[in-house]
Amino acid sequence: xxxxxxxxxxxxxxxxxxxxxxxxxxxxxxxxxxxxxxxxxxxxxxxxxxxxxxxxxxxxxxxxxxxxxxxxxxxxxxxxxxxxxxxxxxxxxxxxxxxxxxxxxxxxxxxxxxxxxxxxxxxxxxxxxxxxxxxxxxxxxxxxxxxxxxxxxxxxxxxxxxxxxxxxxxxxxxxxxxxxxxxxxxxxxxxxxxxxxxxxxxxxxxxxxxxxxxxxxxxxxxxxxxxxxxxxxxxxxxxxxxxxxxxxxxxxxxxxxxxxxxxxxxxxxxxxxxxxxxxxxxxxxxxxxxxxxxxxxxxxxxxxxxxxxxxxxxxxxxxxxxxxxxxxxxxxxxxxxxxxxxxxxxxxxxxxxxxxxxxxxxxxxxxxxxxxxxxxxxxxxxxxxxxxxxxxxxxxxxxxxxxxxxxxxxxx
Amino acid sequence: xxxxxxxxxxxxxxxxxxxxxxxxxxxxxxxxxxxxxxxxxxxxxxxxxxxxxxxxxxxxxxxxxxxxxxxxxxxxxxxxxxxxxxxxxxxxxxxxxxxxxxxxxxxxxxxxxxxxxxxxxxxx
Numbered sequence: 001x002x003x004x005x006x007x008x009x010x011x012x013x014x015x016x017x018x019x020x021x022x023x024x025x026x027x028x029x030x031x032x033x034x035x036x037x038x039x040x041x042x043x044x045x046x047x048x049x050x051x052x053x054x055x056x057x058x059x060x061x062x063x064x065x066x067x068x069x070x071x072x073x074x075x076x077x078x079x080x081x082x083x084x085x086x087x088x089x090x091x092x093x094x095x096x097x098x099x100x101x102x103x104x105x106x107x108x109x110x111x112x113x114x115x116x117x118x119x120x121x122x123x124x125x126x127x128x129x130x131x132x133x134x135x136x137x138x139x140x141x142x143x144x145x146x147x148x149x150x151x152x153x154x155x156x157x158x159x160x161x162x163x164x165x166x167x168x169x170x171x172x173x174x175x176x177x178x179x180x181x182x183x184x185x186x187x188x189x190x191x192x193x194x195x196x197x198x199x200x201x202x203x204x205x206x207x208x209x210x211x212x213x214x215x216x217x218x219x220x221x222x223x224x225x226x227x228x229x230x231x232x233x234x235x236x237x238x239x240x241x242x243x244x245x246x247x248x249x250x251x252x253x254x255x256x257x258x259x260x261x262x263x264x265x266x267x268x269x270x271x272x273x274x275x276x277x278x279x280x281x282x283x284x285x286x287x288x289x290x291x292x293x294x295x296x297x298x299x300x301x302x303x304x305x306x307x308x309x310x311x312x313x314x315x316x317x318x319x320x321x322x323x324x325x326x327x328x329x330x331x332x333x334x335x336x337x338x339x340x341x342x343x344x345x346x347x348x349x350x351x352x353x354x355x356x357x358x359x360x361x362x363x364x365x366x367x368x369x370x371x372x373x374x375x376x377x378x379x380x381x382x383x384x385x386x387x388x389x390x391x392x393x394x395x396x397x398x399x400x401x402x403x404x405x406x407x408x409x410x411x412x
Numbered sequence: 413x414x415x416x417x418x419x420x421x422x423x424x425x426x427x428x429x430x431x432x433x434x435x436x437x438x439x440x441x442x443x444x445x446x447x448x449x450x451x452x453x454x455x456x457x458x459x460x461x462x463x464x465x466x467x468x469x470x471x472x473x474x475x476x477x478x479x480x481x482x483x484x485x486x487x488x489x490x491x492x493x494x495x496x497x498x499x500x501x502x503x504x505x506x507x508x509x510x511x512x513x514x515x516x517x518x519x520x521x522x523x524x525x526x527x528x529x530x531x532x533x534x535x536x
Binding site for chain 2: 043202204206208209245246267269271280282284293295305306309310312313314
């Protein structure tokens with residue numbers, strides 16, 4: 001692997017450059033002198049990637065130059081703010097848009113204006129001369145519009161020049177590109193000029209309708225079996241989140257499934273009567289750049305006919321058990337079978353681990369016949385004195401967070 | 413060729429021109445939203461999960477009573493909102509939220525047509 005220099009120069013302390021979960025994990029950020037192309041299909045759009053990358057870097061004190069020909073600087077900044085990405089002094093915009101619309105734009109410290117965006121030479125020289133002023137990152141929104149304006153030959157030579165200056169000045173670049181059905185040769189040529197290509201597309205697999213990104217290639221990280229594609233959701237505010245549409249939470253009666261869902265998510269809804277869930281719990285989790293929808297099943301046996309429906313399309317499972325009730329363990333395994341989720345990544349949550357008579361981790365493992373690779377995490381009530389049998393109990397964050405991060409790691 | 417989600421969306425848009433339909437969505441039988449035309453303050457994820465569980469429960473209840481045919485629709489009513497969930501093939505459910513003081517018969521007819529369309533799109 002090519003040596004990666006973190007933003008602060010300490011190789012162990014790898015500061016993310018993308019600010020997007022999973023992308024930073026796969027690519028270890030964007031090292032300087034590298035050019036990344038983010039290529040999107042028209043139905044999806046890649047502008048939020050731009051906002052998020054810009055924001056991540058300006059708050060880490062990296063100077064970012066933004067070439068903008070898609071919209072006006074004002075509406076760009078407003079849009080960024082709507083995603084909760086406010087700008088700061090580290091961000092400078094080259095405005096190649098106002099000149100097209102005829103709206104007068106005043107040059108300020110943070111907005112440089114291209115007076116005639118139809119002038120090939122002015123556009124090029126403005127970008128290149130500004131880039132020499134010590135920026136860590138150049139973001140272009142959008143490269144495809146520039147190709148529409150001039151031609152692909154122009155764009156290719158511009159990328160070459162940017163590469164040259166990036167080498168001299170230790171800068172990196174992110175180019176946003178929307179593929180409106182261009183000639184394949186032209187697109188391939190651009191792809192051959194850059195160091196990494198990230199593809200953003202829509203997915204329609206059976207009933208999963210969503211969006212994904214995938215690293216097509218990258219010359220500074222070796223991935224022997226390629227990079228996995230990642231489902232994401234664009235949240236306003238919040239930006240790009242890695243998304244898991246359905247994670248099942250199951251387990252025997254009164255183990256704490258609803259408690260887990262309510263503790264992990266911010267907007268959980270339960271269908272229950274007198275403390276027991278009768279149809280399902282649902283909650284959205286927003287955790288460290290990941291977003292997941294949790295579906296909780298009822299635990300009582302008389303609702304078993306519903307389990308199969310709830311388990312459909314799930315991609316991971318939390319199996320919640322009561323650490324003090326080993327007699328329920330066979331039921332827990334039976335529920336995994338009934339939800340038809342056997343074989344998916346499973347994290348076992350041993351709840352009520354702080355109660356008297358709770359079994360130790362090893363004892364639970366032995367009694368459940370767990371594979372040693374399967375994760376088992378203990379959770380505790382935040383405050384035992386507040387436990388109300390008719391309400392979901394608030395669980396301590398540490399166990400809940402550990403469980404989430406372990407399952408999310410297995411899923412991507 | 414339009415993508416599936418574009419086709420589903422245009423079916424919903426056509427349906428929404430019928431008077432009284434306030435919101436509509438196509439969800440999977442497993443409770444995931446596929447496409448939706450919803451007011452901004454409604455979370456489509458929660459809505460889809462709840463509706464699918466209603467349909468699933470109703471289906472199970474009917475079967476246990478000896479129903480021979482599959483479930484056609486589930487209706488939930490309050491004074492200000494009526495929600496109708498219509499089966500659209502095996503994988504999808506069409507859900508619509510309507511004003512109860514409108515021409516219910518017409519809406520049921522139109523939603524049946526739309527659900528057949530959706531079933532066809534899903535089969536592609």
